[in-house]
Amino acid sequence: MPPDISRIPDSSGVYLMKDKSDTVIYVGKARSLKKRVRQYFQSPKNQSPKTKILVGHIEDVECIVTDSEVEALVLEANLIRKHKPRYNIQLKDDKRYPYVKVTINSRFPKIFITRRRLMDGAIYFGPYTNVKAIRKTLDIISQIFQIRRCRKKISGKQVRPCLNYHISRCLAPCTGGVSEDEYMEHVMDVVKFLKGDVSGLIKQLETKMNDFASKQEYEAASMIRDQLAAIKSLSQQQTSTAGSDDRDVIAAVSGDAGVSVQIFYVRDGNMVGRADISLTKGGVDSTMPDVLAEFIKQYYQDSPVPPEILVEHEIPDIDLITKWLAQKSGHSVHIHVPLRGHKRKLLEMAAKNAKMSMELAQLKPKQHETAQQALVQLKETLSLELPPGRIEAFDISNISGTDAVGSMVVFENGMSSKSEYRQFNIKTVEGIDDFAMMGEVVWRRYARIVKERGTMPDLILIDGGAGQVSAANGSLKELGLDIPLIGLAKKFEHIVTTKKGTGEVIILPHTSIALKLLMQIRDEAHRFAVTAHRRRRSAKLTHSKLDGVSGIGALKKRSLLGHFGSIDGIMNASVEELMQVEGISVRLAERIFEYFQNTGG
Numbered sequence: 001m002p003p004d005i006s007r008i009p010d011s012s013g014v015y016l017m018k019d020k021s022d023t024v025i026y027v028g029k030a031r032s033l034k035k036r037v038r039q040y041f042q043s044p045k046n047q048s049p050k051t052k053i054l055v056g057h058i059e060d061v062e063c064i065v066t067d068s069e070v071e072a073l074v075l076e077a078n079l080i081r082k083h084k085p086r087y088n089i090q091l092k093d094d095k096r097y098p099y100v101k102v103t104i105n106s107r108f109p110k111i112f113i114t115r116r117r118l119m120d121g122a123i124y125f126g127p128y129t130n131v132k133a134i135r136k137t138l139d140i141i142s143q144i145f146q147i148r149r150c151r152k153k154i155s156g157k158q159v160r161p162c163l164n165y166h167i168s169r170c171l172a173p174c175t176g177g178v179s180e181d182e183y184m185e186h187v188m189d190v191v192k193f194l195k196g197d198v199s200g201l202i203k204q205l206e207t208k209m210n211d212f213a214s215k216q217e218y219e220a221a222s223m224i225r226d227q228l229a230a231i232k233s234l235s236q237q238q239t240s241t242a243g244s245d246d247r248d249v250i251a252a253v254s255g256d257a258g259v260s261v262q263i264f265y266v267r268d269g270n271m272v273g274r275a276d277i278s279l280t281k282g283g284v285d286s287t288m289p290d291v292l293a294e295f296i297k298q299y300y301q302d303s304p305v306p307p308e309i310l311v312e313h314e315i316p317d318i319d320l321i322t323k324w325l326a327q328k329s330g331h332s333v334h335i336h337v338p339l340r341g342h343k344r345k346l347l348e349m350a351a352k353n354a355k356m357s358m359e360l361a362q363l364k365p366k367q368h369e370t371a372q373q374a375l376v377q378l379k380e381t382l383s384l385e386l387p388p389g390r391i392e393a394f395d396i397s398n399i400s401g402t403d404a405v406g407s408m409v410v411f412e413n414g415m416s417s418k419s420e421y422r423q424f425n426i427k428t429v430e431g432i433d434d435f436a437m438m439g440e441v442v443w444r445r446y447a448r449i450v451k452e453r454g455t456m457p458d459l460i461l462i463d464g465g466a467g468q469v470s471a472a473n474g475s476l477k478e479l480g481l482d483i484p485l486i487g488l489a490k491k492f493e494h495i496v497t498t499k500k501g502t503g504e505v506i507i508l509p510h511t512s513i514a515l516k517l518l519m520q521i522r523d524e525a526h527r528f529a530v531t532a533h534r535r536r537r538s539a540k541l542t543h544s545k546l547d548g549v550s551g552i553g554a555l556k557k558r559s560l561l562g563h564f565g566s567i568d569g570i571m572n573a574s575v576e577e578l579m580q581v582e583g584i585s586v587r588l589a590e591r592i593f594e595y596f597q598n599t600g601g
Contacts, residue, residue, distance in 0.1 A: 003060050005041065010034040013065040014075045016083070020059045024083040029076040033063050054087045070324045073317070077297045089286055089294040092258070092278040100125040100134060102191060107180065108173040109187050110148045111141065125194045139555075140227045141193070142169040144201075145186045202228060219551070222585040229582075245269040247308035249343075251350035252291055254281070255358040259291055262354035263299075264346060266306075271346075276357050289313040296321060296335070305329035310338055310347050370513060371414025377514035378459070381506060382497070384484055388459035389413055392445075393525040394472070395463035396426075396437045397533035404429070405536055406441030407529035410457075411521050423532040435471040438462065443475035446483075456483055462496075463522050463529075465489040469496050488522045546570070549595045551588050559583055560592075571596045 008015075013033050017026040017040075030036030040055050047055070066072040080088050103109045105121035113134060114124075141147060148170045150162070158176040165172035173183055193201055205228050212221035249264040259279035264271055279295060286294070293315040305325050315321070318335055325333040338344040375387035382388075391411045398404035406424035410417045424444060429436045442460070449456060460476075460483055462468045469487035476483060487496035493515060495506040508515040546557050546567070563581045564570045570578075570592070578589035 003058060005034075005037050005061060008034045008037050008061070008063055009065055011065050012067075012069050012072050013063055014072050014079060016062040016064070016079065017054070017058045017085075017087075018060045018062065019057045022060070024079075024085050025057055026054055026085050026087040027076055027079045027083065029069070029072040031069055033065070037061055037063075050087075069320050070327065073297060073320060073324050074301075077301050080298060081301070088280075089259070089291055090280050091295070091298050092280060098131060098134065100138070100194060102187065102194070104187065104191070108148065108154050108183055110150065111138065111190060112149050112151070113138065123191060141190055143227070145190050145193075146171045147186055147190055148173065202232070219585040219587050222583065226583050246306040247310060247343075248306050249310045249346045249350045250292065250295070251312055251347055251354045252279075252288060252295065253351065253354040253358045254288065254291070255362055258361070259295075260354045260358040260361060261295055262350045262357065264350050266346070274350075274353070276353070278361070289315045293317060293321065296325075300325060300328070305331075305333060307331055307333060309333065309335045310343055311335060312337060312347060312351065368413070368415065371517060374513040374517040375414055377512065378517070381495075381508065381514055382459070382484060382486065384459070386458065388457075388484070390455070390457045391459045391461055391521055392457040393461040393463065393521045394438065394441055394445075395522075395525040395529040396434050396441070396468075397526075397529035398426070398432070398434075398437070403533060403537045404437055405529055405533040406437060407525050407532055408441070408445060409521065409525045409528050411524075414517060416524060421528055423528075425536065434464070435467045438464065438468045439471035439475045442472040443478065446476065446479055446481055450479055450481070456481070458484065460485045461518060461521055461525070462487040463490075463525050466496050469498065473498050486518075488518050490522075493519060549592050551591065556581075556583050556588075 010032050012029075012031050014027060014029050015033055015037050016024050017028075019025050028036065040051075040058070044052055044055070064075060066075060080090050084090060098113045098115050100111065101114045102111050102123045102125075104123045113131075138149065142149060142164070146169060148164070150164070150170075152174060154174050159174050161172040161175050162170070164170035165175070171178045171183055171186065173180075205224050209221050209224040209228065212218075212224065245266070245268055247266045249266065250261065252259055252261045258281055261277045261279060263275045263277065265274060277295075277299070279291065281291075292311050292313060296309070296311075296315070305328060309325075314337060315335065322333050322335055325335075338347060372387070375389070378384070379387040389412065393409050393411070395407050396404060397407070404426035406426060408422040408424070410420040422445070424441045426437050426440060428440050442462075446456075448454075460472065462472050462485065464487050466487070469485065472487075473485055476485065485498050488494075489496060492507075493510070495508065495515075495518070497504045497506060546552055546560070552560075559581050560570050560578075561567075564573060573593070575586075575589045575593045578584050578592055579586060584592075
């Protein structure tokens with residue numbers, strides 16, 4: 001029995017269709033709610049099969065009246081994001097460019113970078129394409145406005161302040177030393193700044209910079225110069241009036257895995273970035289123009305709007321959508337389909353990339369299926385009780401026995417789980433002894449799991465031969481553990497087992513999908529170990545050479561190494577060359593030069 005729709009008003013607004021469990025399954029907008037909703041419950045002869053399925057699940061219809069169609073359009077997009085209805089086209093939770101989040105709705109708000117925009121009452125700015133500029137600007141905000149960036153809960157109980165308070169980068173509301181009103185004034189200054197009102201702040205900083213320069217305090221003046229550069233860089237992204245040669249190029253491709261959307265960001269005539277975003281199709285039949293229209297409505301809810309948007313198809317409600325985008329951005333917006341020339345080529349390139357993304361998305365289920373088959377083969381080959389759903393793999397990386405690092409990578413159901421990777425700095429072994437190092441890493445890993453009563457793996461894979469496997473097995477026995485353990489030596493790709501004593505070898509054909517999976521996991525453990533080792537050596541080298549120079553922190557170290565490429569490059573640089581690095585003043589350049597001259601490097 002269809003729901004009672006007799007009292008639905010004849011005005012613009014949004015309708016929410018619900019199933020028998022009162023779950024919102026579809027959200028739509030209409031110029032006339034009465035006419036639009038009534039269409040769903042008329043003769044089903046002209047309805048598509050998917051629309052018939054939707055109607056068959058509708059138990060109730062809720063309507064929200066709006067003053068205009070533009071308001072209805074905005075509300076529809078917000079409600080789709082909030083309820084995630086089964087039968088609507090909607091953006092998946094993708095990792096796009098980052099936002100700056102200010103938790104304005106909480107006591108003593110904090111500010112931080114996030115890649116997820118939630119309907120949680122906070123204020124979001126962005127997304128931004130220049131991530132380095134944002135991080136630097138947040139650092140500047142900490143220095144100037146002293147807004148907290150930690151996620152500590154402030155209960156009212158006074159605690160000791162952290163380092164940020166002592167270096168004047170936080171007002172430390174956790175100590176109770178600042179009132180809510182005073183702190184909120186600082187927060188609102190930050191919000192004003194992030195909204196683009198930077199002229200007053202820039203004048204203030206320029207005055208301070210000139211004041212320091214006149215007192216010959218050049219290092220302090222150069223720090224403010226760098227702050228000004230970062231603020232101006234970010235404010236260029238924030239400006240509400242986009243340039244005349246700015247546009248977004250949007251192409252979409254539909255497939256079994258959903259819809260793949262590719263956006264090219266063109267600013268000042270140059271392509272400065274792109275985003276690859278996925279859409280769910282929803283249960284109602286939709287044409288590609290419908291898909292593009294829904295995408296534009298949802299995407300530009302919280303994304304910067306350029307003066308021009310290029311699409312492949314004429315979209316429905318184009319006048320209404322254009323009007324809304326113009327109101328939102330404060331400048332005129334044009335959505336159109338280019339038929340020839342440079343713009344058409346850009347659109348075709350975006351479509352080609354969307355197609356590639358869709359093909360990759362459709363490959364993932366096949367890769368998962370192949371991985372499952374490989375795990376079944378491993379079960380049979382190694383005589384395991386079950387396919388090894390969780391595999392943990394280890395490798396050691398060192399050069400001449402120094403800065404040795406052990407790595408552990410995790411594969412769940414044949415797919416990498418990078419959030420669970422771990423690095424181990426070797427602590428108890430000196431010199432070159434890969435076997436002992438492997439024993440140490442394996443012991444540390446599983447001693448901790450035993451202590452914390454964590455989940456053990458179904459299979460342990462060692463990058464190496466009988467010696468490494470024996471050392472790892474010895475650590476397991478010392479801990480009283482009996483976990484299937486194998487090694488994979490690179491030379492012949494033979495599997496070394498612990499059956500009948502360590503050293504028994506299993507030889508699989510190179511076409512075996514089980515062997516290919518083991519090789520993939522082993523190679524990933526090796527890659528992660530080498531990367532960790534290089535990072536540790538670089539950090540040690542940087543520490544030993546540059547920490548002797550006063551006035552150089554982590555940011556200046558990175559700037560120097562990024563500019564010269566190595567410590568040797570810094571050691572051999574002249575004062576003039578050092579001064580070319582951002583943040584390095586005349587006085588600091590002279591100090592660095594004199595340090596390396598006096599110490600001989």
